[in-house]
Amino acid sequence: MPNGQERRKYRRIEKPYITRFRIKPDKIQEMVTANWNLVGVRNLSAGGILFAYPENLDIDSNLDLKIDISQSTLTINCVGKIIRIDRPQPNSMFQIATEFTEIEDQEKEMISTTIDNVP
Secondary structure, X not given: OHHHOOXXXXXXXXXXXXXXXXXXXXXXXXXXXXXXXXXXXXXXXXXXXXXXXXXXXXXOOEEEEEEEOOOOOOEEEEEEEEEEEEOOOOOOOEEEEEEEEEOOXXXXXXXXXXXXXXX
């Protein structure tokens, strides 16, 4: 790997995208909240997202996601699993890395196409 860069399966883009998420309950009998949290995605790829959030979330939590990836009405609905949480400074936002676990191949292709078309 040149210059210590990590190898990624999917190309990513560092352009802000609006995303809504809610924590998916672990047990069927738990209710899903109707409230969605709105965040700006910092990194987007067909494999997952990275976003800043003021509260700490739990690693391995599943999130219902709605990612707005274009100026039009194109929204990707999928599920992601939190795989990493970083907090660079004590008073900074938490950086939440999420890997897509339930996403259609067509939606991955839409994300990849969007990323490829960004100048």
